[in-house]
Amino acid sequence: MTNYALTNSARPSFALMNLAMTSDVVGSGGGTGGSEVFADGNDDRERLARAGLSRVVEPGDLAALKAFDGMSALEIWDRLRQKSSGLERWSTRLAEVDPQRDLERAAAAGARFVIPGDDEWPDDVEVLAEAGQLTRRAGVPFGLWVRGRGHLREALTRSASVVGARACSSYGEHVAAELSAGLADSGVTVVSGGAFGIDAAAHRGALAACGTTIAVLACGVDVSYPKRNAALLSRVAEQGLVVAELPPGCSPTKLRFLARNRLIAAATQGTVVIEAAIRSGALNTAGWAEQCGRAVLAVPGPVTSRMSAGSHLLVRERNAVLATSVADIIEAISPYGTGLTQPPRAPQSLTDTLDPDLQRTLDAVPVHTPAPATRIAVTAGLDLPTTHQSLEALTALSLITQTPTGWHLPPAHVALGRGQEGGA
Template sequence: MTNHALTNLALTTDTIGSGGGAAGSEPLADSNDDRERLARAGLSRVVEPGDLAALKAFDGMSALEIWDRLQRKSRGLERWSTRLAEVDPQGDLERAAAAGARFVIPGDEEWPDAVDVLADAGQLTRRAGAPFGLWVRGRANLRAALKQSASIVGARACSSYGDHVAAELSAGLADTGVTVVSGGAFGIDAAAHRGALAASGLTIAVLACGVDVSYPKSNSALLSRIAEDGLVVAELPPGCSPTKLRFLARNRLIAAATQGTVVIEAAIRSGALNTAGWAEQCGRAVLAVPGPITSRMSAGSHLLVRERNALLATSVADIVEAISPFGAHLTEPPRAPQTLADTLAPDLQRTLDAVPVHHPAPATRIAVTAGLDLPTTQQSLESLAAHALITQTPTGWRLPPPTPLA
């Protein structure tokens, strides 16, 4: 089956995709591209995502060289032989096409160069390395969609606060043209996707299984909607199921593909913190949304700020500033609205502070309270009255009564 797949190179882009968006119908002109795509498709099934042993064994080799050595059952590669006998890359490409998906590889117009940083980003939780390719379901162009993007991640068992914040921030990001990337899971992930969709924005779900597999099953309708209006992406070929290590490997893709990762509600032991760790490894911005200090689900977010130099995210503007080029979209620190009293000269301010609220006082009494001479106090009182900041009565000066509520 595998040898047949390697020799049958008469594939069209409708079957294997050319990386330029949705699959087309023109035949590929370069058979070397066919061979490269088939090799990478086969490797995506044979080699587990982020497999450290594979990185060591295949160091310095191209995808075609790795595939050829596996086909020849070269010594030292027995670790991957159990899967090799049943691998059919051409069949996987056809299965993907039947599901409305395509296989995007390095060199394709649609390939997101940002993930290439994983080749040099080191190791985390026994995972490392760049993917051989990405299986993509949806009409949008993956590279263009990720040009300005942020990942929103957090707890599966999130609180109503976390759900609300994730949806609101994601909708706000979508309104500004930022693509929202998450993992398609329960909790914060689902809220982030829904928020972006509600704002008619673009969202991408990066899965730890095949793009034709709905996991969790209760999110099937959401994932279908994402595939219709956004993109569903996976490193694993069609039909693959998720495992714990595959989730950890998936996290590195989410972090590398975007310009920044925002953590909303994460316990101390959380996959979201793993994604934040990968963002740090990849040189991406890491942000954390604060929560109640009594909430266990916010402990991880607070840890990121306190010990790992994460940026505090309290608004869409905070996130946009962090993921934008240096000096662009800078935010102003929050300030209370300035009132007329804030602009008063020092003598006027001291006089105003000395004017009573309820019982009018004469200028002499106000001068003593303010610590000013009488002429200065009298002049200040007249100036304050001209600005309607105080009121004169037959018995002295006082602040004006509060305006009644409508």
């Protein structure tokens, strides 16, 4: 049986989360009764309260943040059940809420409900308490419904979200899969939203590399949305985790997608945007990452592509890091002074190491017809002794060939091209 912490000081086992939990429950009462007592004798009112609130209150509801400011989850739940004045906004859902039933439904789907104080709770999402609002959404979730065998907090310790267009191009799909596979190979958890396009490519890339990936949904963890991604989401749950703020059975809505984006941004160390139009949910996620103090990266695309216009906007106007490789991403999400990379450089050739006199002499040697040292000296603008010394040195390095009538470039050097090799 798995143990789940309730507070930092006490961590009683939570029998309800066991798949055989229905036989463990002593007493009933559903979501509108008193405190729930389980076979191990533990009072788990806070977990039930938070489970109930996750169904009653819409994710990121600004009105709820204002109405419940300063209250604990138990206080909010008790006031709602007591039908306190001023809380009528949430009364229509309250009558149908049964948090115990939701917990049972989650367990039947192989899921659990993680709340603050649990060992598995990702503390990074607490930044949402100070991150402000965006698109009328804000706030820390009451809890997270988690499906899969992985440990949520540990999986998110080193993680990056990869997001972008649903209707992506083959270029965007390829880049998302390649970068995600590289991140997974480097031990970075790839987080995305489980949608078509870039999201799906990111999950598949991480899975192909046998890495960890997390899908954060705008619906219940037992709901496959979109349906055509059902097999993919099942693989994600097997190899990683599927996470949702909403309880089992809930369907996605536009506002729920926007609320979901704040979790993706807050839970990871950085957000990588691949192919995003000017009006894009991926840009919303990037906005949340900015407000949460996380790294924001954008992968460049063709300047003629509208699908990359939003990505380019992030770089040009919002100081996003230009990401062209896995190393770029790891450097951006790593603690300061770690994960540093060197800028790309062309490989150094032998001619790059030549001193100026040798380089000038080499540039003056003809391609085909051998020339004497006197002619080469004139072309190079050097005195004859210096030219002779340089020609001998270049011959020893096999960069030029000496014949009875003078010097010329060897065939291999000509094939490479004098301009490319000599820098002329």
